[in-house]
Amino acid sequence: MRMDMSRFLTHALLLLMVVLWTLPTVGLLVSSIRDKDQLSVTGWWSALTTTERTDQGRTDAAAAQVQENGQYVISGDLFDGDAAGRQIQFFGVTNSTYNDNAAGSTITLKNGSNLTVNADGSYRWVSAEPFETTRGQRVLYIAETPPRFTLENYxxxxxxxxxxxxxxxxxxxxxxxxxxxxxxxxxxxxxxxxxxxxxxxxxxxxxxxxxxxxxxxxxxxxxxxxxxxxxxxxxxxxxxxxxxxxxxxxxxxxxxxxxxxxxxxxxxxxxxxxxxxxxxxxxxxxxxxxxxxxxxxxxxxxxxxxxxxxxxxxxxxxxxxxxxxxxxxxxxxxxxxxxxxxxxxxxxxxxxxxxxxxxxxxxxxxxxxxxxxxxxxxxx
Structure with missing residues (x-):
């Protein structure tokens, strides 16, 4: 019985040493094939979990507006077609309110216009008066991103x-x-x-x-x-x-x-x-x-x-x-x-x-x- 326990402890110690020596290599491999945006905010051990990240985008400027039913509308995509599975959870237009509004809701800006941002990054900005902005409206958001692996790094x-x-x-x-x-x-x-x-x-x-x-x-x-x-x-x-x-x-x-x-x-x-x-x-x-x-x-x-x-x-x-x-x-x-x-x-x-x-x-x-x-x- 004592011999069996000694053998078990020896094998357990060897297994622990193998794991400790292998972990850095595994972490290096996982990190090397992760998306660079995810790698910059989370460790390799969270590679298989969905991550939350605060980011920002900007709507199109006044040149992109169209007139619909007597209102002026600017629509587009905050992800610029590169969603990569991301889903917006909350959004806002200031640093203090970017997590106050759930995706899909509509908020009223200071100039009286209404902005709606959906989970897939699409937005609709509606105003009764013609838009005059030359840079668009900055939008801050919290988005969930699924795990993404790529060979682009190599x-x-x-x-x-x-x-x-x-x-x-x-x-x-x-x-x-x-x-x-x-x-x-x-x-x-x-x-x-x-x-x-x-x-x-x-x-x-x-x-x-x-x-x-x-x-x-x-x-x-x-x-x-x-x-x-x-x-x-x-x-x-x-x-x-x-x-x-x-x-x-x-x-x-x-x-x-x-x-x-x-x-x-x-x-x-x-x-x-x-x-x-x-x-x-x-x-x-x-x-x-x-x-x-x-x-x-x-x-x-x-x-x-x-x-x-x-x-x-x-x-x-x-x-x-x-x-x-x-x-x-x-x-x-x-x-x-x-x-x-x-x-x-x-x-x-x-x-x-x-x-x-x-x-x-x-x-x-x-x-x-x-x-x-x-x-x-x-x-x-």
Whole structure:
């Protein structure tokens, strides 16, 4: 009985943690597809409820009046044909009376004219004397709006705000910056795990030591070295090659450490049998070690992909703020500065930025824990 209660509490705690981690993502998704007017006044948790909002409109001017039965009439629609399911509940013509008159009722204005506003936004303004107003009558109202979801926010950020171009730029940076360190680290990890040569233990200690070096401490020296070397080869200082090399350098220590520990935990008997059959180190590495090390490769690929995709510091230093090469995180930073009040733009842009990492993680997550545990527990 005590064991069952302990298991129940463990599962309940795990479920609570999953809910707490998932809620922000769900809120971001719901906010990104909501109507921008509703998003500006209510939170995402009220997305499925009808909302009330105070707004205003203006009737047509005197030029739109017609004469009916000896009276002058101006009629029209306060919503201008864009009702979107809204229904007016109360209306008025001053800030103190906009919630005094129910929709469908008629009120008398100071000039003796009568104004009727219906729930669907249509109005009828009647006067015994000709209208002379050049701006129309301002009408304040309280309207109920049903939930409305749209993909217009995504269309706007992809087309007008440059998110689409930055999305491609992030792929251009991230894919090579993930593949290159994996290729280099796989060879290095095999050598450190299964090949005997002088100084191997020292190299392993250096790799472990590099894991604790802060990126910010090494960024400036690497940048100065890069700016001094690349002009010798005729390469641009702000280019994709530079950021690929930078991310490769920053990612190699962790990659070598994880892969070396995992490869060292592989059965020794397999390696000895392959050597007895005359297989070279290269054949053993390509035909046996690499396929068996896929969980560790997938674990590092997730780490590296998420790090590079969400990076802003290295991208700013090695690519700059050139609009043609600006990555997604840099574009979102600019949107926060220029469109900080437009929540529909920020939420849709932010959700676009997390779609790819989510897909990568869920596609490889079955290998994630297995690769980390095997590499950390059985390292030799």
């Amino acid at each position: 269309a706007e950020v992809l087309e007008s705000e440059g998110i689409g171009r930055s999305f491609i730029n992030s792929f251009t940076v991230t894919i090579p910056a993930t593949i290159i360190p994996i290729l280099i680290a796989a060879f290095a990890a095999y050598a450190l795990a299964w090949m005997q040569f002088p100084g191997r233990s020292v190299l392993v200690a250096v790799v472990v030591g590099l894991l604790v070096v802060p990126l910010q401490m090494s960024l400036i020296p690497i940048l100065r070295l890069y700016n001094g070397v690349m002009p010798l080869f005729g390469a641009e200082s702000k280019s994709y090659l530079g950021i690929w090399l930078a991310h490769t350098g920053f990612g190699l220590p962790l990659a070598i450490y994880l892969l070396r520990n995992y490869m060292a935990s592989l059965p020794k008997e397999i390696m000895e049998s392959a050597r007895m059959d005359g297989a070279s180190h290269f054949n053993i590495f390509t035909t046996m070690v690499l396929p068996l090390s896929f969980p560790a490769l997938a674990s590092f690929a997730i780490f590296q992909f998420l790090w590079v995709w969400n990076d802003l510091l290295v991208a700013t230093v090695f690519l700059g703020n050139n609009d043609r090469q600006l990555v997604l995180t840099g574009r979102l930073r600019e949107l926060i500065g220029s469109r900080g009040d437009n929540w529909e733009i920020l939420t849709s842009g932010a959700f676009i930025s997390i779609i790819v990492p989510l897909v990568v993680f869920f596609a490889l997550q079955r290998y994630f824990v297995r690769g980390l545990l095997a590499g950390s527990v059985k390292g030799g």
